[in-house]
Amino acid sequence: xxxxxxxxxxxxxxxxxxxxxxxxxxxxxxxxxxxxxxxxxxxxxxxxxxxxxxxxxxxxxxxxxxxxxxxxxxxxxxxxxxxxxxxxxxxxxxxxxxxxxxxxxxxxxxxxxxxxxxxxxxxxxxxxxxxxxxxxxxxxxxxxxxxxxxxxxxxxxxxxxxxxxxxxxxxxxxxxxxxxxxxxxxxxxxxxxxxxxxxxxxxxxxxxxxxxxxxxxxxxxxxxxxxxxxxxxxxxxxxxxxxxxxxxxxxxxxxxxxxxxxxxxxxxxxxxxxxxxxxxxxxxxxxxxxxxxxxxxxxx
Numbered sequence: 001x002x003x004x005x006x007x008x009x010x011x012x013x014x015x016x017x018x019x020x021x022x023x024x025x026x027x028x029x030x031x032x033x034x035x036x037x038x039x040x041x042x043x044x045x046x047x048x049x050x051x052x053x054x055x056x057x058x059x060x061x062x063x064x065x066x067x068x069x070x071x072x073x074x075x076x077x078x079x080x081x082x083x084x085x086x087x088x089x090x091x092x093x094x095x096x097x098x099x100x101x102x103x104x105x106x107x108x109x110x111x112x113x114x115x116x117x118x119x120x121x122x123x124x125x126x127x128x129x130x131x132x133x134x135x136x137x138x139x140x141x142x143x144x145x146x147x148x149x150x151x152x153x154x155x156x157x158x159x160x161x162x163x164x165x166x167x168x169x170x171x172x173x174x175x176x177x178x179x180x181x182x183x184x185x186x187x188x189x190x191x192x193x194x195x196x197x198x199x200x201x202x203x204x205x206x207x208x209x210x211x212x213x214x215x216x217x218x219x220x221x222x223x224x225x226x227x228x229x230x231x232x233x234x235x236x237x238x239x240x241x242x243x244x245x246x247x248x249x250x251x252x253x254x255x256x257x258x259x260x261x262x263x264x265x266x267x268x269x270x271x272x273x274x275x276x277x278x279x280x281x282x283x284x285x286x287x288x289x290x291x292x293x294x295x296x297x298x299x300x
Contacts, residue, residue: 001159002289005169005186007179007210008193009202011038014222015192017255017265019170020044021278022285023129024264029166031127032155033134034148034182036120041170046262047125047132055135055147057119058099065089067111074103074112122151129264131158145177152182175209183210188289189217190246190281195230200237207243217243218288220281224248244288247281249274 004022006015016033020041023031033041061082063074068090075083075090082096083103092103094117104112122135133155135147152169159167171182171189183189189210193203203219210217219238224231231248238245250273258268266275 001164001167003167003169003186004188004190004285005171005183006190006192007171007183007206008173008191009206011173013192013194016041016044016170018192018220018278019168020264021266022168022282024267025279025282026166026168028164029130029168030155030159030164031130031132032152032167032169033132034152034169035172036135036137036144036147037172039134039136042132042134044259044262044264045127045129045132047127049123049125051124053122054118055120055122055150056116058117059114060094060097060099060117061092061103062113062115063090063092064111067109069109071108073106073108077102077106120147122147124154145181148178148181175205179209183213183215186215187292188285189215190220190285191217192220192222193234194222195224195227195234199230199234203234203237216292218246218284219243220246221248223251225250246284247277249277
């Protein structure tokens, strides 16, 4: 089973549209939407939820008013102004609480407990393209890296149990902990970049991240025709650093039309220029993975 993660330096580059196309073009696959802060692969694949589970994130302080003596030590210890005196007792604002436990250790009468916090949900769904694992992190909640790891592990176990050929992961944007969780253990990263002023910089950041974890990478330039000069800069950068540009996808309103229809663009408009470019990108992905397999066999 091969793991493919699609990444980008920022949001809105088109990685979800690309992974949706890959889900249509690949055979025997499981999909994971690892962008848990802004999950939207389900908007394109129109899934039917089969299982919903609560995700418990960090901890939040809770004060027992029956034990509290009103000494004020907890409020003094809190650096986040999460504890206040209301109605004759001390209360915790769960949104402001960082779960640092300073109040817990400061309380002389053990009136404070640390309770698990409901941070979001994760889902097992079924789509026309195959199983999909996705999640929703509640606003303001942390531990998105843990939730990414959870949904990816669920998808990976499904792929292994059913001997699926591919695990397709729609990764979060940027280079933070959620990206590291999504890229961990991947066989190939496909980095989507736009020909903008910050395009090369965004690409450089993501390439540095996947290179650090020794994950091979291909680059796809999305909307390459809206700024040919910047697209050329990205191609030159990739050539200088030995990274292959797998495809250049043109701007095409048919992508939006496919989203509205709830379909991968390669299924909605298979003969469109953008679909042909995505098909070319998938062929390069398959060829790159095949080359990895051959090199592994030779090394043994």
